[in-house]
Amino acid sequence: MPSPRTLMSATRTGVYGTLAAVFSITDPHALQIVDAIVLGGVLADYATWLVRSLIDLPGDLWHGMYDGVINTIFGMFMFRYVQANSLYDGEALAAGYAAFMLVMLIKIFAYGAAFIRETE
Numbered sequence: 735m736p737s738p739r740t741l742m743s744a745t746r747t748g749v750y751g752t753l754a755a756v757f758s759i760t761d762p763h764a765l766q767i768v769d770a771i772v773l774g775g776v777l778a779d780y781a782t783w784l785v786r787s788l789i790d791l792p793g794d795l796w797h798g799m800y801d802g803v804i805n806t807i808f809g810m811f812m813f814r815y816v817q818a819n820s821l822y823d824g825e826a827l828a829a830g831y832a833a834f835m836l837v838m839l840i841k842i843f844a845y846g847a848a849f850i851r852e853t854e
Contacts, residue, residue: 738848739790739797746779746801750808770822770830776812778837780805786845 783805787798822830 743797743801743804747804750804766822767826767829770826771833772812774830774833774835775837776808778834778841780809782838782841782845 783801787801791798
């Protein structure tokens with residue numbers, strides 16, 4: 735049975751692959767909103783991944799390194815194709831911030847629940 739961290743790494747890989755397919759949208763306004771949502775979600779995922787990897791560093795070194803490689807590869811892909819040089823309108827900024835907060839809250843609650851389950 736794979737560990738929960740392995741399942742999380744596999745899920746992250748699948749989600750990033752799906753998000754990479756989303757970049758095929760061609761409408762400029764829709765693409766700007768999708769880019770902002772993806773940027774917000776990915777930045778929240780990177781932030782929580784970094785904190786969790788530092789906390790679990792001695793025990794989960796290989797999973798942290800694997801996730802770091804996946805994050806780096808997807809980050810290079812994302813910043814190559816995302817409209818990072820465009821000025822986002824208010825709707826796109828709000829969508830990106832909402833995605834950041836939503837992903838951050840989901841991951842904090844999930845990690846908190848896993849921590850409570852492990853300590854009891």
